[in-house]
Amino acid sequence: MESLLSRIEPFFTFQQPLLAVVLVTLLALLGGYYRFRVFPLLGKKLPPRSLGFPLVGQAGSKFIFSANDALGSNQPVSVARILRPESIQRFVGEMDAIVKEQLLQELKGKDSVQVVTMMKKVTFKVTCSLLFGLPEGKEKDALLEDFTIALKGAWAIPIDFPGTIFRQTCQTRDRITTVITKLVERRKKEMEEGKEAPREDVISSFLNLRDEEDQSLTKDEMIDNIVSMIIASHDTSAIVLSLLLRHLAGDTHVYEAVLEEQTEISKTKEGKDGMLRWSDVEKMKYTWRVAQELMRVTPPVFGNFKSTKDTSFGGFDIPKGWQVFWIACATHMDEKIFEEPEKFDPSRFGNPSKSAPPYTYIPFGAGPRACPGVDFARIEMMLILRHLIINSKWTELIPDEAITREPMPYPAMGLPIKLHPRKDICWFNVIPSLCTEQN
């Protein structure tokens, strides 16, 4: 154990040795269990479900999160093309309309709501509509339900027995596969018939993808990549939004500053069509800094990459093929990089004198495999937060609710909140008796 600790110590500059010991123990257990491959199915072909991770990764190496780039650089590039700023900035208005509609569905007539469930639903519907072209309806609702169950079991111990989480997750995975297969087949047929989708979406992009030998993705690869994209694109933003609402409920100063910025933007929209555009999102500078600071204090995800050759870092050897697991807290909470790291201070972003060195602020990863969804996530989160704060105040029903990791950081009880809609302007709460509550 000591030698393992000393080998990984430079990557995890923990202030709390106990935490380091716990993590190393977990990694050691996982390492043994998963044959020393953290994220075992992301880099090597393995028999389906043989080693856990029942949700994704049946296809082996041609996988979007795969570190060994079996499809060359084509695959990340093809997704990045859809998500490039010029493309998504053009559909801010469309995204805003979807966000409004979804919030209305979630909040209409309610005076309290479970934030985590709501955020998962809203972000899921936004990404499914805009990135996957999934039509509204029962199919989409059932898919979300299955993703929610399956995500909980994504790290399940593989005991394939009636009643286990693993078995349940495998069953949901089968249902997800059926729905996505139908979707892919439908799109393939449309493409063969020359029917154009409203814009290039993820499924058409994967269907068009070819490797160096002009081979397209197999059905399993296609399904795995779509499943992983759906997870990457909705659960992450849902976490940040949930944590943002939790923070704003307890931080009046930051709450008021965000509200002021959003109110100013509303004034500039008066007498116009009211539709939000990219230029409006650009004006949400303070609101974005609050989100950035939140992701510094509580990075929503961790990542991993695989060393493609023998290398060394900080005097320690990393053999070729090692899966390197990184966590952002190591730099985000380092006082040499971020002054008073425990303090929630959005002003550290946007202040050139406080700017962090490259590769130290990494909620979206860094380098060639950094998150291509950063602009999409930014726009989506800004729009959702804007509509909530303009229309309502909220208070936590469980004060200072703990954060749990499943493995992502979620409020343990799903963050139930009470809404205090603003009189007269609140469009999502149409029950007059609720709107009489003044703040």
Ligand code: HEM
């Ligand atoms: C707040 C929201 C988000 C956060 C914090 C986040 C974070 C990350 C991180 C840290 C990685 C790199 C993982 C690693 O290095 O192992 C990543 C990869 C990725 N993310 Fe995001 N993400 C977010 C939203 C999104 C959205 C909205 C999309 C799509 C619309 C998306 C699509 C992807 C994809 C496709 C990859 C894999 C890229 C590759 O392997 O080349 N993400 N994300």
